[in-house]
Amino acid sequence: MMSDTVAPFEMPTWDPCPFCEIVAGRGEMRHVIHSTDKTLALLNPRQFEIGQLLVIPRRHAPTILDLTDDEAGEIMKTVRRAAEALVKTFNPDGITVYQNNGVASLQEVPHFHVHVVPRRKSSNWGSGPPHIAALQPKDGSLKQKVTVSWERAEEIASIIRPNFKTI
Template sequence: MTAPLTPASSRPCVFCRIIRGTAHAEILYEDRETVAFLDNTAVTVGHTLVIPRRHAEDIWEIGPVEAAAVMTTAHHIAALLRRRLDPPGLTLFQANRALGWQDVFHLHLHVVPRYENDRLSRPWRATFADRAVLGRTRALLLGET
């Protein structure tokens, strides 16, 4: 007989466990506000996650000071990756909520070294948006409608 599965929302946050030292991670850097560690589902060599120490599920739950700390650490990691791995490119991405492709609900920023023919592919091809739509969107966002 197998035990019932525990819903993801009721399981302890794996990133919080990494911060507390109760889950293993290959930590590359940490300071008072952030931790950076190799992604255990790395898409390329050196793929690193940067997280805030305080649990915040997504960008809407983090303040500007913590967001800046995450980006500062990402900048530090990007320099480390460049110095040690010299990748020909680098991609940063951060996903929010299930529809935004987030799969661990503790804010995290991916710092991904890029190599020729790696497994990471661009999710869309840039095409010009309709200018009228852009104008209406701008007006809506700025409260001009």
């Protein structure tokens, strides 16, 4: 369990860190959309809006306060490229970019990550960030509703990948 944060926040607990597992090649790599020496962009298994991506640093950093300036800059470059790829792929009405730090902010995985979500005016999720922890009924039905199969996730990933600009 990695709890090496400088942030004074209560953090979610996962052991091992699922994003570190992906970075190490032990996780679900087939949903990685784009990779740089410092970042990964991957398909979120929970698709509130089809195409929802996550951008993570390769190094384990629990919160924004744990990132180096270089990592923060590289993450934002990847976030911008993710947004460009989503616009080219889905022609959405907008893009929501959000990030949470600590349990109180609804962070679910103790590894910094940015959500990049293509949005439609006709969305069922309203105009704010579509976040499972905030919207989940006690019966768990929402999580089940938005979690896509591995096959569907790969289908979505395969249509986004060609639109991701590499520099």
